[in-house]
Amino acid sequence: MSRSFLTLSISIFCVFTSLSSQAQEKSFQLKGVIIDSLTQKPGEYFTIALKKDSSVIKTVVSDEQGKFALSAIKEGQYHLIIGSIGYQSKQIPIQINKDNDLGKVAMKPQGNDLNEVAIVASKPIIKQEPDRIVYDTQADPESKVLSVLDMMRKVPLLSVDADDNVKLKGTGNYRILINGKPSGVLTRDPKEFLRSMPATGVQKIEVITTPPSKYESEGLSGIINIITSKKVGNGYNGNLNTRYQNPGGPGANLNLTIKQGDFGANLYGGTGVWRVKDVKVTDIRNSKPGYPLSSLYNSGHQKTDNFWAWGGGELSYEIDSLNLITAEINPYGGYNQQDLNQFYDVSNQFDNNGVNEIRRSTYNMNSGTRYEWRGTDYTVNYQKGFKDKKEHLLTFSYKFFDNKEPQTNNVGFLNSVNVDVDNPLINYRQNNISKSKEQTAQLDYINPFNKITVEAGVKAILRSGESNFQTFLFDDATNGYVLDTKQSNVYSNDQNIYGIYNTYTLKMKDWTFKAGARLEGTYVTGIFESTNSKVKTDYFNLIPSISFNRTLKNSQSVSLGFTQRIQRPGIWDLNPFPDSSRPGFKYVGNPDLQAVLSNNFELTYSNFKKGSLNVSLTYNFANNTQQRVFEFVQAENITRVTPLNIGRDKLLGTNINFNYPITPKWNLSLSGNLNYIWLEGMINGELAKNSGVTGYANFNTSYKFEKTWKATISGNYGAPDVMLQGQSNNYYYLGFGGSKDIIKDKLTFSASVANPFQKFRAYKNYTEGPNFTQERIRENYFRRIFCSLNWKFGKLEGSIKKSERSINNDDTKKSSN
Template sequence: MKKNYKLLLLLSLLFSFTAFQAVAQDSEGSLKGTVIDSLTKKPADYMTIALKKDNIVIKTVVTEANGTFNFNKISFGKYTITAVAVGYNAKHVPVELSAKNNPADLGSISVAPQVNNLKEVAITADRPIIKQESDRISYDIQADPENKILTALDMMRKVPLLSVDGEDNIKLKGSGNYKILINGKPSGMVSRNPADILKSMPASSIQKIEVITTPPAKYDSEGLAGIINIITNKKIDNGYNGSLNLRMQGPVGGPGIGGFATIKEGKFGATVYGGTGFWSSPATQRTTTRVTTGDSPTTLFNDGNRKFNNNYRYGGTELSYEIDTLNLLNAELNPYGGYNKQTVTQFSRLFDGTKHTNYDLLSKNRFGWGGFDASFNYQHGFKDNKEHLLTFSYKYSNSRNPQENNLNFSNRENFTDPNYIQNNVSRSLEQTMQVDYVHPVKKLNIEGGLKGILRKNSSNFEYQSFNSATGAYETDPSRTNNFDNHQDVIGAYNSYSYALGSWNLKAGVRAEGTIVKANFVSTGSNVNTNYFNVIPTASFSKKFKNSSSINFGFTQRIQRPDIETLNPFVDRSIPNIESTGNPNLKAVLSNNFDLTYSTFKKGSITVGASYNFANNTIQQVSVYNEQDRTTRSTYLNIGKDKTLISNFNVNYPISDKWNLTVSGNVGYKWIQGAIDGSIVKNSGFTGYAYMNTGYKFEHGWKANGSFNISAPQVMLQGQSNTYVYCNFSGSKELIKDKLTLSAGISNPFSKFRYYRLTTEGANFKQTYLGENYNRSWNVSLNWKFGQLKDAIKKNQRSINNDDVKSSGSKSGK
């Protein structure tokens, strides 16, 4: 009964704001009108209508199919109505709302088409909010009145095809397989800690957010679900601004701090950002069971606890110097680092039908990471057109990832393996040179470029076992080696974009040659692999008069293995269960088709379907060996994947203060591969559903609730389980537009969640069950300061390395 009262109280607090809608305000009224084309005399649909007071936009709506618009609950006073859309001149209409003139009917508002459709409306916040192109959807942050009070992460909840759950995880069409770029280039800070960075970035410093569903040829040919490109403001205003965020989360989590500051003086600008924090968890249970068949059937049972403590540190600075109106220099420096410490206690029992093998294990593991990124860009413009550009770029990246596993056994029964220590230090060095050229010719835009990437990955791993006779640890040469992997990529691209009325066409081709050389230094053996690929890409879009459009795209993409999947280091931190990389892996070529329909009126609705297939995908394969009773996992190019998926996104403003977002996808995946000469097949439904609703109360109060559910992940030898998540949060502006206090609770109805992973082979079935804290709370304080409205001017073309496929595993997750 007590739990029922708590549940009732929580739901009442979350949804009580609906009662506010019924309260009438004596000093409020409504405005309405109809927009028509001055030439055709037909209604002008999909036109943004901005309500301005004292030249400040306070609210925007989009006209209906019949050209009508309506503003409700508007305080009495004098306003200006501005109607604007691509291809039309902006129309400004003054209006006064009072008790005598309520509702205020503006009647028919005529808007005139522009003589030159290539020109853009230059009035801030008077542009269409959402724009659909053949290969992307863009959300104009500066056209949204809330850009002055929200963060970049908050704005992402509004962008079609994007969703943000209660843990601030960003999804593109329900998938986490995407790339985040800042002004068209990767950022080490954002890629490793996107939520922390975007929460400290004010939305007012962003021009627009692009969701690129069919990456054009200028992007490296990595098989992404899409690209999120955050374009910051390029206007130059002297001054400074910044923000500081303090936060705390428990019982899993810890304290954190992040900040962001920008200064602009004359031709010079600088941005500095950084943060640090801790992420810890009390002990939670981990269980592994394995049943094997064959001549010597066995049963393995591991049961224990794991606790961990993480620390992350990130920072960076961006420098800009505008030599003159046609020449611009940019530089970016990004150090980062951190570690994950784990302590595992485990009881293990192996039964082979005749005897038991038992032991207790104490394992102390440490995973570290750290590195430094630097990039330099020079951009030259031409007087004939501001989009006519020539850019030279260089990027340097150096990272280090040490790992240590220290295993000690006790209470042994029929178990003779010695205590041992594993050390592995992997390093990555990458240098990139690139030149890009953009040449617009009337309605045709031509792009071309050259790129070279020089990568060097190394791994120095050592195995030391305890010698009870000498009382010291001794190196085992058979399990110790040095591994170097060199990967050089040379690429060139050429692409074209053409606009013809309501049609927009984009097409291009990218040629890439890859040279791979892997050396086992200690044994003197090597692996060499070279390959060449020509990657086409094409997309088109058609806009209709009812504020909708349809888009189709096709591209081939390459997925190259990263150092985690290539590294031959054998992780023996769990006895009888080992994992390693494979230096013989080759790149994967995938084919991707994407069809999307979008309509934008009062809200936005996007539905789509995609299909992709590949014939040599990299799969993690597990095989049980009867001789030493060990399950070994590695990566092989054996997969044949096919995925058909549909997606949807609805962003609807129920009222001026209440917004609802619903998104998700549902699809089916087929996968097969040959393991030890036998064909293995698996298939199943995949899917993701997300709902978020938020309400803005008076006096700076806000409430938000979200819910999402994910279907099991389908893998070659098994699948995971369903995952459900919910979150409730609220915030209060202590000082308007300056200081905000936020708090929330995640999954209040269950203390733990359980991750189940089942893996099956020809002679074994293995199940892992991991317990994680589900219920958590968080509180944060965000302070914004300064007077700079716009960020530093940046290069429009720069280096973008997104060609590597990761193993998807991160320590401590």
């Protein structure tokens, strides 16, 4: 870290400390003991909220002795609200001008539901369950003014960096769901949608660390499930956000919710651009000693033009109190254009009549690669409730997904010197017209009995993909491009999955157990039309999941979970299209890839007495894992990259998350993850091994000033990623931000700067094989300035009623290319 950064950090810390001291002047304490009015026993885990005017400003949970204390209260008139499930809520008017001890506060049991104001203070903000951590946003006073993205900074195991990227245990390998189902908007660009989503319409945020049997996917760090509010009145609300990032470009998105009687609608859309130039890209490859000399060096600058847009809407109709129909449509589209100009310096050793000679050649290369994506997903759900209890549900869902991802590569060479005449440089073009479709039908049933909740379901996923890839070589004789049949083909892939699952949850006083299993059959067929050849794979898997939670004293708990997950290869990795957009390198998919089975264990300790502390220990292992294999083919002078099922992976890691309110206006959040990874796999008959430490550490602190100002400082450090044949370099990030309510709770201006002390930063990936070493260096823009204007309008607080169960397809491996 630079000396200027250290000085600035110390100065800011001193300012915060001074403001903290001022904020605590002339403040008082309020305490008491909650008891049951009939049994006279202590009231454990009652939630106590302090309300001033119409706002809840502080909340606290009583301990196992019924004791509670609220500190740093300014002089004034307040109402104390006490509530818990199964008790009548109580409001006590209090004048604060000194320290107050209320003594014993008797609470009367009752069977009726709490009124609306008591629901806000009916339970602890954070709760540990066997397979997840639940953050109750409605119990947090700041949910009235913050977005869902801002609320996620408070949720254990989640972190939000200065660029507003959400991470779970320090990684982006997770799934975000809304009410238990995927959303096309969140899949494409989650941070933009979450930034504009008001937290007032969210009941709770679940971080599922041990996904239960109803989720297909394996290999995830976990699942983030956003549960929206269900009880809403008639009216509408909306949010309009405009923003600008330099470098980058402008963006905007709109969200509108309408509710009238039994009908509800949620409409949304957004767009944005990302344009940068002069990004330096360098590749260095050398043969190892003992092999014929070969070296490649290229360096140049890349220009990127990226545009994306999404839209959609969800309709909800309540036929009656027990029957609900919802329908959703999500179109999206965009493109990424990359133009690269590079200089190449290549040397190779060859045999010239028994004499080893070295030929050095140079040339310039201009390339343009354009990726496009466009598609729409359609979903319809029917949910039937039962009169005996509201959690007793039967849901049928159908989803259709249509997607197209064409790619074009255009590569030209000029200014060549001393190029081998037997391997001349030929200008070429490549087209890959790729498209896929997916249909899913699913039936879910849930029935909570006295102490046991039973869940069961059946599901069918029918996937089809097609890739028509062609390579055209420039022909001097015809002065045009001619099809190269050796690098062209039509490939189609069908993947049909049929599954059933069953899960049981047993709840006792201090213990909760959850266990289940999923049986799946997978049928895969790949066809090469040009060569009339076929690839066929069928397999069955029984996938168990089990977890339990023990509640301890003083708001503590311990959880232990095990899940076995299946991970299927994605369509991109199966597609044998020979992508040569980088001369000297070729990426080729593998139609023979198989699914991978992983075993995951997690032990978690949580303490949520004041602030929150969450510590977890994780161990997972898998055989036959999919690895990207790099091979240097000297005869063709290329590095060939292919995914293969050759790996054996093990990971042992720990994660810690600490969130603490230093004062009512100053909050501090610290989190970290430390993993040790072991990797090995056979490459061309030789055993490759790699191991090492990975992880991250980050902090976030925010301070609320008077007159609706807010300031934040955040930073993180990431250790190098460990791969089978190499590793990346380390990473750090630093951000300063602030916001101001121009119109309270309506119009907010925000601005931030990331990494102000450095304009560019190099991202390096080092790879080696038996006969080569290579390094790719990309110097991205590091310093960024961001500003936005956010306008909230309307009078509806909440969202439309949505189905409790819906389709969630997250079983395939995401492309790493």
